[in-house]
Amino acid sequence: MMKSLYIAAKDLKSEFRTKQMLNSMLIFSLVVIVIFSISFGDLLSQPDMVAKLAPGVLWIAFTFAGTLGLSRSFAGEMENGCLEGLKLSPIDRSSIYTGKTISGAFLMFTVELLTIPIFIVLFNYNITGIIGLAIVIFLGTVGFMSVGTLLSALSASTRAREIMLPVLLLPLIIPVIIPAVMATGTILTDGGIGDIASELRLLIVYDLIFFVVGQLVFEYTVMD
Amino acid sequence: MDSIISITGLSKSFGHRKALNNINLEIKKGEFVAVFGPNGAGKTTLLKIMSTIIEPTRGTVLVNGIESKKDPSGIRGMIGAISHETYLYDELTARENLVFFSRMYGIEKNKIDERVEVLLKSVSLLQRADDRAGSFSRGMKQRLSIARAMLHRPAILLMDEPYTGLDQHAAENFEHVLMNTGSSEVTRIMITHNIERAFGLCDRMLILDRGEIRLDKPKKDIGSVEQFREKYLSIVQKDTDAEGTGNL
Known part of the structure; x- marks a missing residue:
């Protein structure tokens, strides 16, 4: 586990030094929120309408910003043969997967953390169940990154990786996006954690399945 | 001297293409082996198999007595790698x-x-x-x-075309650092196209062509760098001629 944390720390140190990915993800996410806030116009004065529209808007922003981040996750490792350098070291291949999942999720949390306040301001909406929302976003992001990291590694060595990643990723994350959107909707209409128990269970099961599958098959995705 | 790397009956195929064919090789502790061969001869594949990055199709690789398939991480812990990357x-x-x-x-x-x-x-x-x-x-x-x-x-240092992109001065500097860093007991295996430079450093020279070892001799039995170059060209050209150059 320590090796995974070192890999994640290395990724985050590199990223926060250049902020290449973070800036693109954040700008993308904010642009989505701003465009939707403009297009919804007068609807935003009705709180019940906002609660219906907001989950979709938020998860569109998170999903596409996350996909953007994933497209660079392993591309950075391909530069200078760094992935091969990691593969040559005496660590489990699954440590690379875990480390990259942690760093990717951390980046996505950062983007989400910065997007939500902008969303609150532009949509003129007061979120009461912030803890519930944080739990949903956490579980949704972990699920998204568990699948995404695996597919990012798989597509990194292909020629059309920018096209390949979303084509493979988007259908596979539907089981995580649906309960995440539904749970976010319930939270935004003043629902409590008890009201989203079934969605949370789905998200937890999905996260566990994909994280374990990722650990098991990652070795084959980076095999020469 | 004891063998630190022992390769027996090693073959590797990628689909129908045979990259290595029945390689048998013993490398002793502390030896500096230079591996030459044209592009696509299987040199990098051989090094990648030694470093457990890829698995052989057939045959066994023992590194310090450990079979590569049984403890790949243990073997990677004994190996240092330098590449053009x-x-x-x-x-x-x-x-x-x-x-x-x-x-x-x-x-x-x-x-x-x-x-x-x-x-x-x-x-x-x-x-x-x-x-x-x-x-x-x-x-x-x-x-x-x-x-x-x-x-x-590391007990073994694997180098895959380390001179790529280095100018004359940088290459000399690289060699100086290479030979003065680490213990003299380190076994060094270097893939290169630079016959002159490798000739000055190595103890043993190996020519790999079309996945087979075509020459394996101690440097002292080879003579001069010119003699080796002639030998290398005769082996490689013979194979090219046998293949035919088509209607160029």
Whole structure:
């Protein structure tokens, strides 16, 4: 586990030094929120309408910003043969997967953390169940990154990786996006954690399945 | 001297294409072996199999008595690798790169700083330790990659075309650092196209062509670098002629 944390720390140190990915993800996410806030116009004065529209808007922003981040996750490792350098070291291949999942999720949390306040301001909406929302976003992001990291590694060595990643990723994350959107909707209409128990269970099961599958098959995705 | 690498009946195929065919090779502890061959001869595949990055289709590879399929991570812990790619993170400083790889190689926490300092000094990069690797010249990066490869005091050093992109001066500097970093007992295996440079360094020369070892001799039995070049060209050209050049 320590090796995974070192890999994640290395990724985050590199990223926060250049902020290449973070800036693109954040700008993308904010642009989505701003465009939707403009297009919804007068609807935003009705709180019940906002609660219906907001989950979709938020998860569109998170999903596409996350996909953007994933497209660079392993591309950075391909530069200078760094992935091969990691593969040559005496660590489990699954440590690379875990480390990259942690760093990717951390980046996505950062983007989400910065997007939500902008969303609150532009949509003129007061979120009461912030803890519930944080739990949903956490579980949704972990699920998204568990699948995404695996597919990012798989597509990194292909020629059309920018096209390949979303084509493979988007259908596979539907089981995580649906309960995440539904749970976010319930939270935004003043629902409590008890009201989203079934969605949370789905998200937890999905996260566990994909994280374990990722650990098991990652070795084959980076095999020469 | 004991064998540190023992390869028996090694073959590797990628689909229908045979990259290596029935390779048998014994490399002794402390030997410096230079491997030559045209592009696509199977040199890099051989090195990747030795370093457990890829698995052979047939045959066995024993490294220090350990079979590669049984304990690949154990074998990787004994190997240092230098390539034409540096395996360095451009956004990290020289020191951060070495600390990161020290952690990957499981070097004890309290010994990392000291080890990194010693290696940075030995590759003459102590003054630039806190500069980003991305700002280094190709020669400096290659010296830093020697330090990275020697962090865990490997018993075997595998080098895959390490001279690529180095100018004359940087290549000489690289050789100096290479021969003066790490113990004299380190076994060195180098793939290169640079016959002159490798001839000056190695103890044994090997020509690999079309996945087969076509020549394997100690340097002392070869004579001069010119004789070796002639031998190399005769082997490689014979195979090219046999294949035919078509209607060029």
